[in-house]
Amino acid sequence: MISLQVNGETKTLNSACTVADALKTWGYQSKDIAIAINGEFVPRAFYTQQPLIDNDLIDIVTPIQGG
Amino acid sequence: MAIEIVKDDQWQLYGKRFNSRLLIGTALYPSPQIMQQSIKASQSQIVTVSLRRQSPENQGGNSIWEFIKQLNCELLPNTAGCHSAKEAITLAQMSREIFNTNWIKLEVIGDEYNLQPDPFGTLEAAEKLINLGFDVFPYCTDDLVLCQRLHDVGCKVLMPWGAPIGTGRGLMNSYALQTIRERLPNVPLIVDAGIGKPSHAVQAMEIGYDGILLNTAVAQASDPIMMGQAFGEAVTAGRKGYLAGAMTKRQTAQPSTPVLGTPFWHQTN
Numbered sequence: 001m002i003s004l005q006v007n008g009e010t011k012t013l014n015s016a017c018t019v020a021d022a023l024k025t026w027g028y029q030s031k032d033i034a035i036a037i038n039g040e041f042v043p044r045a046f047y048t049q050q051p052l053i054d055n056d057l058i059d060i061v062t063p064i065q066g067g
Numbered sequence: 068m069a070i071e072i073v074k075d076d077q078w079q080l081y082g083k084r085f086n087s088r089l090l091i092g093t094a095l096y097p098s099p100q101i102m103q104q105s106i107k108a109s110q111s112q113i114v115t116v117s118l119r120r121q122s123p124e125n126q127g128g129n130s131i132w133e134f135i136k137q138l139n140c141e142l143l144p145n146t147a148g149c150h151s152a153k154e155a156i157t158l159a160q161m162s163r164e165i166f167n168t169n170w171i172k173l174e175v176i177g178d179e180y181n182l183q184p185d186p187f188g189t190l191e192a193a194e195k196l197i198n199l200g201f202d203v204f205p206y207c208t209d210d211l212v213l214c215q216r217l218h219d220v221g222c223k224v225l226m227p228w229g230a231p232i233g234t235g236r237g238l239m240n241s242y243a244l245q246t247i248r249e250r251l252p253n254v255p256l257i258v259d260a261g262i263g264k265p266s267h268a269v270q271a272m273e274i275g276y277d278g279i280l281l282n283t284a285v286a287q288a289s290d291p292i293m294m295g296q297a298f299g300e301a302v303t304a305g306r307k308g309y310l311a312g313a314m315t316k317r318q319t320a321q322p323s324t325p326v327l328g329t330p331f332w333h334q335t336n
Contacts, residue, residue, distance in 0.1 A: 007120040007121070007122060008120070009122075026123050027123035027124075029123075030129075032129070032132065032165055033121070034118065034160075034161035034162070034164045034165045036157050036161060039153065039154070039157055040157065041160035041164075059120060060120060060121060061118040061119055061120055061121065061158075061161055062118065062119070062120075062129055062132070063116055063117075063118060063132040063135070063165055063166070064094075064117050064119045064131060064132065065092070065093040065094040065095075065096075065102070065117065065131050065135065066092060066093060066094055066115045066116045066117025066144070066145045066147055067092035067093075067115055067117075067145070067147065067232070067283065
């Protein structure tokens with residue numbers, strides 16, 4: 001089992017997996033998201049290859065209004 | 068020349084042409100519907116957007132993004148909330164993927180109290196983002212040398228503040244803004260932040276600024292839709308006033324009605 005911080009909240013996964021696997025597990029369906037892991041941008045094309053490891057800090061963002 | 072006056076006074080920002088010189092934010096409106104109507108009333112063609120964390124539970128609730136897309140405006144994503152060059156660069160990369168644009172309104176905040184941009188972080192991030200292929204719109208202070216350095220590293224548009232974000236205080240340092248205008252005559256300059264009233268926008272345009280970026284002044288007005296229209300008209304009025312060339316100030320009065328033939332006048336000496 002690995003523990004991750006996702007948008008500031010602790011989440012666990014049964015085993016190490018890719019970003020794509022984790023998004024599916026967590027129920028993210030929208031294409032209007034972007035991801036950074038440990039402060040580094042992860043392009044969508046890398047979701048199926050990028051592994052998640054214990055203690056990763058993950059930011060998942062979506063469009064909002066802005067000034 | 069980075070900006071050129073063309074037919075109907077269009078202007079260019081990173082190669083894209085626009086009729087409206089008003090850029091407007093999409094936040095703080097009473098409702099998404101009023102946001103849409105206010106922006107339409109302003110005739111702005113460029114709107115600012117942002118990114119925030121979202122949990123999967125809230126995915127169905129992002130209707131504001133749908134309202135923004137319906138405007139069919141050019142999107143200018145911002146890096147609001149970033150306090151370092153690294154944060155801003157990462158958020159810019161995330162924005163580029165989601166919004167499918169190289170445009171980025173670069174905000175690197177240096178002081179939380181007045182949301183003053185960090186000049187050092189802004190410059191560092193601007194240079195790196197430009198090397199990554201971004202078209203950077205830096206939100207910066209009205210410091211001439213900072214503006215020159217930002218231009219030197221490749222910013223083809225500069226956005227000095229009028230006053231701190233959301234204060235509505237207008238042009239706090241008109242002299243500094245005019246100096247930037249005079250020293251960088253061919254760079255598109257946009258006053259970003261601090262505009263509170265249409266007259267503030269007129270003042271900025273009359274001193275030769277090319278555009279205005281605002282949000283709160285419209286969104287928090289008693290009637291945002293009417294205020295959106297007012298700002299659209301103010302920006303146009305200020306621009307025309309600048310192009311027309313204002314008269315020279317005088318120290319003393321001079322009658323505008325011809326003096327010759329004034330009735331009831333009799334020479335006494």
